[in-house]
Amino acid sequence: MTKRMQKLRERGFQYVEFDNIEKSGESDADQIDYTQKLGEVAVATGLGPLFKNVADLIRKDKTVQDNFVGFICEESIQWGDTEVFHEVAAGKKPIWIFEYEDVSSSDVSKNKSLATEIWFDTNSGWKSLA
Structure with a gap:
Protein backbone atom coordinates (compact mmCIF):
# COMPACT_ATOMS: atom_id res chain seq x y z
CA MET A 1 0.00 0.00 0.00
CA THR A 2 2.87 2.37 0.69
CA LYS A 3 4.06 2.18 -2.93
CA ARG A 4 0.55 2.80 -4.23
CA MET A 5 0.15 5.84 -2.00
CA GLN A 6 3.54 7.16 -3.06
CA LYS A 7 2.45 6.89 -6.70
CA LEU A 8 -0.69 8.88 -5.93
CA GLU A 26 -11.00 -10.29 9.90
CA SER A 27 -11.28 -9.93 13.67
CA ASP A 28 -12.24 -6.52 15.05
CA ALA A 29 -8.73 -6.08 16.48
CA ASP A 30 -7.11 -6.84 13.11
CA GLN A 31 -9.48 -4.48 11.30
CA ILE A 32 -8.80 -1.67 13.75
CA ASP A 33 -5.03 -2.20 13.51
CA TYR A 34 -5.15 -2.31 9.69
CA THR A 35 -7.31 0.80 9.50
CA GLN A 36 -5.05 2.76 11.82
CA LYS A 37 -1.99 1.72 9.81
CA LEU A 38 -3.61 2.80 6.53
CA GLY A 39 -4.16 6.26 7.99
CA GLU A 40 -0.60 6.42 9.33
CA VAL A 41 0.93 5.37 6.00
CA ALA A 42 -1.16 7.89 4.07
CA VAL A 43 -0.14 10.74 6.38
CA ALA A 44 3.54 9.68 6.24
CA THR A 45 3.29 9.69 2.44
CA GLY A 46 1.87 13.21 2.42
CA LEU A 47 -1.71 12.28 1.58
CA GLY A 48 -4.83 13.21 3.51
CA PRO A 49 -6.64 9.94 4.19
CA LEU A 50 -10.44 9.87 3.83
CA PHE A 51 -12.43 7.06 5.41
CA LYS A 52 -15.55 5.83 3.56
CA ASN A 53 -18.46 3.76 4.93
CA VAL A 54 -16.93 2.88 8.29
CA ALA A 55 -19.61 3.57 10.90
CA ASP A 56 -19.61 -0.03 12.14
CA LEU A 57 -15.86 0.04 12.75
CA ILE A 58 -16.01 3.42 14.48
CA ARG A 59 -18.75 2.07 16.75
CA LYS A 60 -16.33 -0.67 17.83
CA ASP A 61 -13.36 1.65 18.45
CA LYS A 62 -13.56 5.41 18.04
CA THR A 63 -9.77 5.75 17.81
CA VAL A 64 -9.80 4.36 14.26
CA GLN A 65 -10.83 7.81 13.04
CA ASP A 66 -7.83 9.59 14.57
CA ASN A 67 -5.52 9.46 11.53
CA PHE A 68 -8.20 10.37 8.99
CA VAL A 69 -8.83 13.93 7.80
CA GLY A 70 -12.45 13.37 6.79
CA PHE A 71 -15.23 10.90 6.15
CA ILE A 72 -17.37 9.92 3.18
CA CYS A 73 -20.61 8.11 3.98
CA GLU A 74 -23.08 6.53 1.60
CA GLU A 75 -26.63 6.01 2.81
CA SER A 76 -25.70 7.27 6.29
CA ILE A 77 -29.21 8.54 6.98
CA GLN A 78 -30.75 5.37 5.52
CA TRP A 79 -28.61 3.11 7.75
CA GLY A 80 -28.85 5.30 10.85
CA ASP A 81 -25.15 6.14 10.91
CA THR A 82 -25.36 9.93 11.16
CA GLU A 83 -25.21 9.81 14.96
CA VAL A 84 -21.87 7.98 14.78
CA PHE A 85 -20.27 10.70 12.69
CA HIS A 86 -21.95 13.53 14.56
CA GLU A 87 -20.66 12.19 17.87
CA VAL A 88 -17.16 11.26 16.72
CA ALA A 89 -16.13 13.88 14.21
CA ALA A 90 -18.64 16.75 14.09
CA GLY A 91 -16.89 20.07 14.14
CA LYS A 92 -13.44 18.53 13.82
CA LYS A 93 -13.36 16.92 10.39
CA PRO A 94 -15.44 17.24 7.22
CA ILE A 95 -18.07 14.60 6.62
CA TRP A 96 -19.65 14.04 3.21
CA ILE A 97 -22.87 12.03 3.37
CA PHE A 98 -24.26 10.79 0.07
CA GLU A 99 -27.87 9.68 0.08
CA TYR A 100 -29.88 8.20 -2.75
CA GLU A 101 -33.56 8.48 -3.63
CA ASP A 102 -34.85 5.82 -1.25
CA VAL A 103 -34.47 7.97 1.88
CA SER A 104 -37.75 8.91 3.56
CA SER A 105 -38.51 12.57 4.24
CA SER A 106 -38.85 11.85 7.96
CA ASP A 107 -35.30 10.44 8.04
CA VAL A 108 -33.99 13.53 6.26
CA SER A 109 -35.85 15.92 8.57
CA LYS A 110 -34.61 14.10 11.65
CA ASN A 111 -30.98 14.24 10.54
CA LYS A 112 -30.85 17.58 8.72
CA SER A 113 -29.74 19.35 11.90
CA LEU A 114 -26.57 17.23 11.87
CA ALA A 115 -25.42 18.45 8.45
CA THR A 116 -24.29 21.70 6.89
CA GLU A 117 -25.63 20.68 3.47
CA ILE A 118 -27.55 17.69 2.13
CA TRP A 119 -27.42 16.66 -1.54
CA PHE A 120 -29.28 13.79 -3.17
CA ASP A 121 -27.96 11.79 -6.13
CA THR A 122 -31.14 11.41 -8.20
CA ASN A 123 -31.85 10.00 -11.64
CA SER A 124 -31.93 13.58 -12.92
CA GLY A 125 -28.66 14.66 -11.25
CA TRP A 126 -27.60 16.10 -7.90
CA LYS A 127 -30.31 17.94 -5.96
CA SER A 128 -29.66 20.15 -2.96
CA LEU A 129 -31.93 19.98 0.04
CA ALA A 130 -31.81 23.59 1.17
Whole structure:
Protein backbone atom coordinates (compact mmCIF):
# COMPACT_ATOMS: atom_id res chain seq x y z
CA MET A 1 0.00 0.00 0.00
CA THR A 2 2.87 2.37 0.69
CA LYS A 3 4.06 2.18 -2.93
CA ARG A 4 0.55 2.80 -4.23
CA MET A 5 0.15 5.84 -2.00
CA GLN A 6 3.54 7.16 -3.06
CA LYS A 7 2.45 6.89 -6.70
CA LEU A 8 -0.69 8.88 -5.93
CA ARG A 9 1.36 11.59 -4.25
CA GLU A 10 3.86 11.68 -7.13
CA ARG A 11 0.95 12.18 -9.54
CA GLY A 12 -0.22 15.21 -7.58
CA PHE A 13 -3.05 13.76 -5.52
CA GLN A 14 -3.61 15.29 -2.10
CA TYR A 15 -6.05 12.75 -0.68
CA VAL A 16 -6.69 9.01 -0.76
CA GLU A 17 -10.05 7.39 -0.01
CA PHE A 18 -10.34 4.03 1.74
CA ASP A 19 -13.74 2.44 1.05
CA ASN A 20 -15.47 -0.36 2.99
CA ILE A 21 -12.25 -1.56 4.59
CA GLU A 22 -14.05 -3.06 7.57
CA LYS A 23 -15.79 -5.73 5.49
CA SER A 24 -12.94 -8.25 5.14
CA GLY A 25 -14.07 -10.81 7.70
CA GLU A 26 -11.00 -10.29 9.90
CA SER A 27 -11.28 -9.93 13.67
CA ASP A 28 -12.24 -6.52 15.05
CA ALA A 29 -8.73 -6.08 16.48
CA ASP A 30 -7.11 -6.84 13.11
CA GLN A 31 -9.48 -4.48 11.30
CA ILE A 32 -8.80 -1.67 13.75
CA ASP A 33 -5.03 -2.20 13.51
CA TYR A 34 -5.15 -2.31 9.69
CA THR A 35 -7.31 0.80 9.50
CA GLN A 36 -5.05 2.76 11.82
CA LYS A 37 -1.99 1.72 9.81
CA LEU A 38 -3.61 2.80 6.53
CA GLY A 39 -4.16 6.26 7.99
CA GLU A 40 -0.60 6.42 9.33
CA VAL A 41 0.93 5.37 6.00
CA ALA A 42 -1.16 7.89 4.07
CA VAL A 43 -0.14 10.74 6.38
CA ALA A 44 3.54 9.68 6.24
CA THR A 45 3.29 9.69 2.44
CA GLY A 46 1.87 13.21 2.42
CA LEU A 47 -1.71 12.28 1.58
CA GLY A 48 -4.83 13.21 3.51
CA PRO A 49 -6.64 9.94 4.19
CA LEU A 50 -10.44 9.87 3.83
CA PHE A 51 -12.43 7.06 5.41
CA LYS A 52 -15.55 5.83 3.56
CA ASN A 53 -18.46 3.76 4.93
CA VAL A 54 -16.93 2.88 8.29
CA ALA A 55 -19.61 3.57 10.90
CA ASP A 56 -19.61 -0.03 12.14
CA LEU A 57 -15.86 0.04 12.75
CA ILE A 58 -16.01 3.42 14.48
CA ARG A 59 -18.75 2.07 16.75
CA LYS A 60 -16.33 -0.67 17.83
CA ASP A 61 -13.36 1.65 18.45
CA LYS A 62 -13.56 5.41 18.04
CA THR A 63 -9.77 5.75 17.81
CA VAL A 64 -9.80 4.36 14.26
CA GLN A 65 -10.83 7.81 13.04
CA ASP A 66 -7.83 9.59 14.57
CA ASN A 67 -5.52 9.46 11.53
CA PHE A 68 -8.20 10.37 8.99
CA VAL A 69 -8.83 13.93 7.80
CA GLY A 70 -12.45 13.37 6.79
CA PHE A 71 -15.23 10.90 6.15
CA ILE A 72 -17.37 9.92 3.18
CA CYS A 73 -20.61 8.11 3.98
CA GLU A 74 -23.08 6.53 1.60
CA GLU A 75 -26.63 6.01 2.81
CA SER A 76 -25.70 7.27 6.29
CA ILE A 77 -29.21 8.54 6.98
CA GLN A 78 -30.75 5.37 5.52
CA TRP A 79 -28.61 3.11 7.75
CA GLY A 80 -28.85 5.30 10.85
CA ASP A 81 -25.15 6.14 10.91
CA THR A 82 -25.36 9.93 11.16
CA GLU A 83 -25.21 9.81 14.96
CA VAL A 84 -21.87 7.98 14.78
CA PHE A 85 -20.27 10.70 12.69
CA HIS A 86 -21.95 13.53 14.56
CA GLU A 87 -20.66 12.19 17.87
CA VAL A 88 -17.16 11.26 16.72
CA ALA A 89 -16.13 13.88 14.21
CA ALA A 90 -18.64 16.75 14.09
CA GLY A 91 -16.89 20.07 14.14
CA LYS A 92 -13.44 18.53 13.82
CA LYS A 93 -13.36 16.92 10.39
CA PRO A 94 -15.44 17.24 7.22
CA ILE A 95 -18.07 14.60 6.62
CA TRP A 96 -19.65 14.04 3.21
CA ILE A 97 -22.87 12.03 3.37
CA PHE A 98 -24.26 10.79 0.07
CA GLU A 99 -27.87 9.68 0.08
CA TYR A 100 -29.88 8.20 -2.75
CA GLU A 101 -33.56 8.48 -3.63
CA ASP A 102 -34.85 5.82 -1.25
CA VAL A 103 -34.47 7.97 1.88
CA SER A 104 -37.75 8.91 3.56
CA SER A 105 -38.51 12.57 4.24
CA SER A 106 -38.85 11.85 7.96
CA ASP A 107 -35.30 10.44 8.04
CA VAL A 108 -33.99 13.53 6.26
CA SER A 109 -35.85 15.92 8.57
CA LYS A 110 -34.61 14.10 11.65
CA ASN A 111 -30.98 14.24 10.54
CA LYS A 112 -30.85 17.58 8.72
CA SER A 113 -29.74 19.35 11.90
CA LEU A 114 -26.57 17.23 11.87
CA ALA A 115 -25.42 18.45 8.45
CA THR A 116 -24.29 21.70 6.89
CA GLU A 117 -25.63 20.68 3.47
CA ILE A 118 -27.55 17.69 2.13
CA TRP A 119 -27.42 16.66 -1.54
CA PHE A 120 -29.28 13.79 -3.17
CA ASP A 121 -27.96 11.79 -6.13
CA THR A 122 -31.14 11.41 -8.20
CA ASN A 123 -31.85 10.00 -11.64
CA SER A 124 -31.93 13.58 -12.92
CA GLY A 125 -28.66 14.66 -11.25
CA TRP A 126 -27.60 16.10 -7.90
CA LYS A 127 -30.31 17.94 -5.96
CA SER A 128 -29.66 20.15 -2.96
CA LEU A 129 -31.93 19.98 0.04
CA ALA A 130 -31.81 23.59 1.17
